[in-house]
Amino acid sequence: MLDGCVRALEVEELHKKQMLVIESLAKERDEFQDQLNEQIHKTNKIQELLDLEVQSKELQEDKFKKIVMHLMEERKMLLLELHKLQSRVDKTENNFLTSQQATSELRSEIADLNATSYSLKDKNHRLTMETQDLREQLKEQSRNLATLAQKTAHMTTTPRHVRNVPKTNPNIRTNPRPQSLYIFQTLPEEPQPEIARRFITNQKKETRRSVPNLHFPQIADEDEKLPEKPKRGLLKRLSMRLGSPNVGKNLINLI
Structure with missing residues (x-):
């Protein structure tokens, strides 16, 4: 009987100890559960924050992508405008080069025309001087011939x-009428040389009735006879x- 009582007491004590252990374990379990809940709550908050950050990052990435796309479009437009400007610059350079070539050609033509005009002016001046000399000589010859005809x-x-x-000469009037004063004003045309030269007179002795003989001096020969x-x-x-x-x-x- 005593052994049974001792065992029953021991069982009760063990049961009490076990209950105490179970209570302590339950407390610990509750504490751990509370801590776990707190950790879960914290992790949820952190997850929410992470989600918000991810969303904000996605929004930022979207904004950044939009900004990049906008900048790319602007770059394309600028490149197109630059290409157009480059083509215009090339056209203007080509036009400028062609205009420079045309102006150089025109300047050379103007210089040639100026040279020809100067040469023509010189030739015209020489011809006018020669015609004046010829007119004066014609007047002198007509005067001399008129006085000779009168004499x-x-x-x-x-x-x-x-x-x-x-003997084959036709009949000639012995006393013809006096000739006109202007019959010798038109002289026959003589072949002119290519280079206009100054008229000079022969260096012969001129008598009272003689007229100075004018010619183009090719070679100064006094004995040369005219045809x-x-x-x-x-x-x-x-x-x-x-x-x-x-x-x-x-x-x-x-x-």
Whole structure:
């Protein structure tokens, strides 16, 4: 019996100890549960914060992507404008080069035209001076020939054997009418040289009745004879009248 009581007491004590242990364990479990709940709550808050941060990051990334896309579009537009400006610059450079070439060609043409105009002006001036000299010489020759015609109007013709006229010569009037003063103003045209030269006179002795002989000086030969010109009409008759012994030989050579 005693053993049974002792065992029952021991069992009760063990049961009490076990209950105490269970209570302590339950308390610890509750404490751990509270701590766990707190940790879960904290983790939930942290998760929420992380989610918010992720959302904010996503929003920022979206904004950043939008900004980057906008900047890329602006860059494309700027590149297109730059390409257009470059093409315009190239066109303007080409136009400027062509205009420079055209202006250089025009300047060279203007220089050539100026040179030709200067040469033409010089030639025109020379020709005007030569025509003035020729007019003055023509006037002098016409005056001399008119005075010669007036002086030789009263002269008669010499015999045929003195004048050395061929027998086939037609009849000549012995006392012709006085000739006009302006019959010798138009001279026959002479071939002009390529380079215009100044008119000079022969350095021969001039008599009272002689007229200065004008020519283009190619070679200064006093003995050079001019080619004989055909005598027609009034010149022929005047030369026949000048064949008399009263007229000098210098006047005959002028015709």
